[in-house]
């Protein structure tokens with residue numbers, strides 16, 4: 255049976271853009287994205303989308319009101335759908351068994367319970383959220399035990415591999431689509447129904463089908479491998495600083511080996527985002543649960559290295575500024591966890607700013623897309639006191655006001671606009687000696703030195 259109506263629970267960074275792409279590519283399928291967050295739904299229905307992604311406005315505009323709908327009426331959305339994506343958050347559990355490592359599956363469970371309660375007939379349920387292996391078993395048993403109208407279900411795993419900042423490109427032309435299902439006749443039919451939705455714009459050879467557990471696990475493993483590459487090159491960045499080697503030259507030399515490849519070898523202040531750390535910790539916990547301590551310890555190191563990279567960046571700033579940043583103004587350029595997104599979840603900027611504030615620095619923060627409210631809230635959630643935030647944090651509307659009378663400047667996001675900053679003007683505005691700590695290697699080292707700055711670039715030394 256071809257799919258005529260799709261619903262997605264969760265209108266976040268994944269649910270919104272993914273469904274907008276499906277709706278724009280499949281005008282004959284009605285796509286409804288449902289979320290209880292009224293503010294988010296109102297924003298999706300307005301001219302200011304809640305998620306910033308290059309090209310997303312046009313994709314949403316092409317289908318909104320035609321076959322793309324955003325609603326808070328979750329029950330009706332479920333009732334009317336043949337296929338339901340579950341794209342709710344799966345944050346790291348902060349309490350109880352597995353706290354700090356395991357995935358918190360409460361949103362998945364309550365979504366499954368609601369689907370069971372409301373559904374009639376046959377529905378395909380698709381895990382879009384990133385979840386631990388075997389979650390499909392839990393979803394199936396909740397659905398089977400709580401369905402008053404005798405509905406039947408097939409559960410599929412279809413993890414999302416989009417990267418924030420390039421979500422539209424990634425959805426339009428993904429490296430692969432992964433669909434896992436039960437290896438039964440009904441399971442195969444459900445896999446084919448979903449595959450044929452994607453096949454409207456994605457070549458069949460890029461649509462991979464596997465069993466449920468391989469699909470669930472592959473998402474965690476993909477993120478673990480990506481994060482591992484960043485921690486690997488970051489570990490080498492410290493050795494480069496100690497020895498006089500240049501991390502970019504090393505990355506280039508090893509990346510030309512076709513077995514290694516050039517991508518994800520950029521040293522930086524560390525990885526962030528809502529996924530890498532969470533999914534690594536999730537993998538660590540899974541390995542612990544299956545009594546594989548050597549495997550879990552191996553992956554835990556990737557997270558440790560990332561934490562160390564952030565703290566040694568702060569230490570470098572403090573030591574360079576004569577061992578005290580108390581009452582010194584430090585300009586922070588970039589707060590998002592990467593360029594081209596307004597997402598700050600797990601952004602290295604949060605911990606760097608927190609630790610500088612705990613040293614009583616005054617921070618002048620500029621980010622082109624992150625709101626003042628988000629920055630203040632993130633610092634509060636990271637444990638900085640409201641008083642310290644009120645007295646020592648200034649949010650600036652442009653980079654030049656941030657650097658005015660600053661002792662130092664630190665880049666924490668690789669926004670393209672930082673590459674074209676007027677370095678002479680910045681040098682004139684800053685106190686001397688003017689220090690630059692380029693945590694994202696966005697500025698030209700040679701140009702900075704030529705202008706007279708004292709420069710620290712990760713993997714290159716001061």
Ligand SMILES: NC(=O)c1ccc[n+]([C@@H]2O[C@H](COP(=O)([O-])OP(=O)(O)OC[C@H]3O[C@@H](n4cnc5c(N)ncnc54)[C@H](O)[C@@H]3O)[C@@H](O)[C@H]2O)c1
Pocket residue numbers: 263264265266267268269288289290291294328341342343344361364365368382383384385414415416417418528529
């Ligand atoms: N952000 C990414 O780049 C990315 C990439 C790939 C996979 N993922 C995974 O996708 C999932 C979603 O991530 P996100 O970044 O979109 O999260 P998000 O926090 O931006 O969005 C989740 C949304 O789900 C809503 N929600 C919770 N319970 C619900 C329910 N029962 N019914 C309807 N809506 C409900 C919340 O209100 C929230 O708006 C996570 O598992 C994440 O790991 C994220």
